[in-house]
Amino acid sequence: MAAHSVPLKIYYGVFLALCVLTFLTVWTAKHDYGLLNTPIALSIAGLKGALVILFFMHVKYSSKLTQLFAFAGFFWLALLLVFTLQDYWTRDMLNVYFFKPH
Amino acid sequence: MSDHAHSTTGLVHHFDDIEQQHEAGTLGMWAFLITEVLFFGGLFGAYAVYRSAYPEAFMRASSHLDVDLGGVNTIVLICSSLTMALSVYAAQKGSKRGIIMGLLGTMFFGAIFLGVKVIEYKDKWDHHLVPGDNFIFEGNPGGPEQLYFALYFAMTGVHAFHMIVGMVIICWMIKKAHRGDFTPGHHPLVENFGLYWHFVDIVWIFLFPLLYLIGAHSGSHT
Numbered sequence: 001m002a003a004h005s006v007p008l009k010i011y012y013g014v015f016l017a018l019c020v021l022t023f024l025t026v027w028t029a030k031h032d033y034g035l036l037n038t039p040i041a042l043s044i045a046g047l048k049g050a051l052v053i054l055f056f057m058h059v060k061y062s063s064k065l066t067q068l069f070a071f072a073g074f075f076w077l078a079l080l081l082v083f084t085l086q087d088y089w090t091r092d093m094l095n096v097y098f099f100k101p102h
Numbered sequence: 103m104s105d106h107a108h109s110t111t112g113l114v115h116h117f118d119d120i121e122q123q124h125e126a127g128t129l130g131m132w133a134f135l136i137t138e139v140l141f142f143g144g145l146f147g148a149y150a151v152y153r154s155a156y157p158e159a160f161m162r163a164s165s166h167l168d169v170d171l172g173g174v175n176t177i178v179l180i181c182s183s184l185t186m187a188l189s190v191y192a193a194q195k196g197s198k199r200g201i202i203m204g205l206l207g208t209m210f211f212g213a214i215f216l217g218v219k220v221i222e223y224k225d226k227w228d229h230h231l232v233p234g235d236n237f238i239f240e241g242n243p244g245g246p247e248q249l250y251f252a253l254y255f256a257m258t259g260v261h262a263f264h265m266i267v268g269m270v271i272i273c274w275m276i277k278k279a280h281r282g283d284f285t286p287g288h289h290p291l292v293e294n295f296g297l298y299w300h301f302v303d304i305v306w307i308f309l310f311p312l313l314y315l316i317g318a319h320s321g322s323h324t
Binding site for chain 2: 011041042045053055057071074
């Protein structure tokens with residue numbers, strides 16, 4: 001069955017990487033990279049999330065169908081965010097304000 | 103979980119073999135997790151819309167959170183994910199003691215996380231940062247900073263609720279593990295609960311930078 005177990009050293013390695021990335025994200029947040037602040041923070045968070053999904057949640061070792069399910073969830077989340085933001089982020093181009101301009 | 107599940111292999115009659123049953127269980131759990139992704143996704147979407155409308159207010163409000171407490175809690179949750187992964191590993195190896203130790207560790211770190219959360223919520227309450235009639239931000243009542251704190255409490259609150267539910271399920275699992283319900287070839291509850299717990303960890307991995315760190319470069323006010 002799919003329960004061929006992941007070697008322990010992989011778990012400890014992922015744990016260590018997650019800790020290092022946490023310190024990294026705090027360190028980068030204390031510096032100002034202008035427009036890149038949020039993309040940097042989200043990239044580190046995305047990398048941490050991917051490590052958890054692939055190794056702690058065994059998706060790397062799962063069947064293709066399970067991998068497709070996992071991917072589909074985040075793909076739909078991306079659609080939700082992209083279609084919502086392409087609306088709100090373009091409203092001032094059309095002079096349609098949802099929020100009071102500031 | 104019908105009575106059929108108590109045969110020696112754990113195979114129920116509507117599956118061909120244990121492998122198919124295991125696969126179906128994992129897929130079912132992922133289907134549930136997808137609904138959770140979209141549930142939290144709505145909150146992250148709301149955050150993105152309001153933050154893009156009031157970027158400075160969000161940064162000012164964020165700098166009232168304690169980055170150290172948030173960072174400690176991030177590490178604490180990562181520890182709880184490791185103990186959860188070790189519990190699943192022990193289940194695969196058939197170590198009853200290992201399953202229970204892993205679950206107790208997860209419970210321990212989960213409790214620390216929630217304890218820190220209580221301290222943080224208390225601090226926000228004392229500083230009039232809870233949205234509503236008593237909200238005062240740097241001397242001003244109301245203001246767009248309220249939106250940030252509404253999202254802060256909604257997102258971290260729903261996240262903490264997931265952890266509380268998880269910890270109740272852990273108690274039940276410890277009882278089952280103690281009774282010897284999990285075998286190396288059949289322990290779907292341990293595996294699927296592991297998926298749930300790791301997912302809750304992932305939500306926090308995104309909440310931490312988006313809520314705590316966006317104002318960190320402008321110096322903390324707390």
